Amino acid sequence: MLGFFDSGLGGLTVLREVEKRLPRYAYVYLGDNARTPYGSHSHEVIYKFTKQGVTRLFKEGAQLVILACNTASSVALRRIQQEFLPEKFPDRRVLGIIIPTAEEIASMTKTKEVGVLGTEATIHSFAYPKEITKVDAAVKVHQQACPLLVPIIEAGELEWEGLDLAVKKYTDALMRNSSKIDGVILGCTHYALIEEMFKKHLPPSVRVIAQGNIIADKLADYLSRHSEIESKLERSDRRIFMSSEDSWRVRHLFELFYGKKVDIKKVSL
Ligand code: DGL
Numbered sequence: 001m002l003g004f005f006d007s008g009l010g011g012l013t014v015l016r017e018v019e020k021r022l023p024r025y026a027y028v029y030l031g032d033n034a035r036t037p038y039g040s041h042s043h044e045v046i047y048k049f050t051k052q053g054v055t056r057l058f059k060e061g062a063q064l065v066i067l068a069c070n071t072a073s074s075v076a077l078r079r080i081q082q083e084f085l086p087e088k089f090p091d092r093r094v095l096g097i098i099i100p101t102a103e104e105i106a107s108m109t110k111t112k113e114v115g116v117l118g119t120e121a122t123i124h125s126f127a128y129p130k131e132i133t134k135v136d137a138a139v140k141v142h143q144q145a146c147p148l149l150v151p152i153i154e155a156g157e158l159e160w161e162g163l164d165l166a167v168k169k170y171t172d173a174l175m176r177n178s179s180k181i182d183g184v185i186l187g188c189t190h191y192a193l194i195e196e197m198f199k200k201h202l203p204p205s206v207r208v209i210a211q212g213n214i215i216a217d218k219l220a221d222y223l224s225r226h227s228e229i230e231s232k233l234e235r236s237d238r239r240i241f242m243s244s245e246d247s248w249r250v251r252h253l254f255e256l257f258y259g260k261k262v263d264i265k266k267v268s269l
Contacts, residue, residue: 001026001234003062005053008036008154010189011068012257014097017212018066021220026238028060031254032269034245037150038071039119039188046121050076051084052269054094060240063232064093066219070187071119073098074127093229097189100218101211102131105183106139108207113140113180115206117170117198118187120145128187142181144174146188153190156253164197171201183207193257242267 002022004015008031015029030053032038038046050072057065067073073096080094105114116128122145129141148166157163175181184206186192192210199208223230239262243250246266255261 001028001061001063001238001240003027003054003057003060003065004029004068005050005057005065005072006031006067006069006189007038007049007071008033008150008190009253009257010150010153010192011066012254013189013192013210014066014068014212014215016258017216018219021216022223023237024235026234026236028057028062028240028242030057030060030242030267031244031250033154033243033250035269036154037119038069039121039150040147041121043075043121043125046071047076047079049269051080054080054084055088056242056267056269058089058092060242061234062092064095064229066215067094067096068189068215070097070122070127070189072096074118074122074125093226095219095222097211097215098127098187099131100214101185101187101209102128103135104214105185105209106132106135108209109139109183111180111182112136112138113142113178113182115174115177115181115184116141116143116187117146117174117184117191118143119150120147122187128185140178142174142177144170146170146191149194150188150190153193154253156249156256158194163194164200167194167197168201171198175203175206181206183209185209186211240265244269 077096241262242265
């Protein structure tokens, strides 16, 4: 199976695009809804939570896990790949979503000035500036943390004017850095759910980059180059949705964000 991990619901925006691109595989999704948001926690806590989530996905049968969460990708991925997998699961793989997104924006910018919006942990890790400037050292990266957004989105308050105001506050703060910014990464998978709100508040000359399509293309490419992993993946229409919390809110939000009703399997991490 292909596994997807997020602190909560944001990873569903990536899963939806990947499923469209690669429909013949079986998928298992895990949202750590009991402990979301991760974005304002310390690196140590995010690493511990992510390791627990990945372990649970492996137990369910995932051969390859995508950290469909920028916070986990920027803070925990390297340690998971370098310390945790070699010791505990040498034949499984975990991939993140920062590098493919960084490559995309570095190759599209004409003005060589770009913006990144994300959680506090993602922004303070400097994962995006590091990866973008690896591709093109001339690109200037402006960053803005948006700590209010994930809690409001996880509360399901997508229509609330307070959310609109918060998006405006953060996009205005980002654009105050430079009027030359021509591309902005929505560097948190939750933000893809309110992509239109970002577009409304950013100048029309700015290209808004959400991650679903980018990750779908990169994953298809990865699987075509790694037959040792691809050959182990289950081919079926099986879908498993796991959450560390099962409540009315979580069930309602899974349906809202995935686009159809799903059965939630409650798991302990
Ligand atoms: N969806 C996440 C991300 O991409 C995590 C948000 C959070 O838990 O704070 O960063």
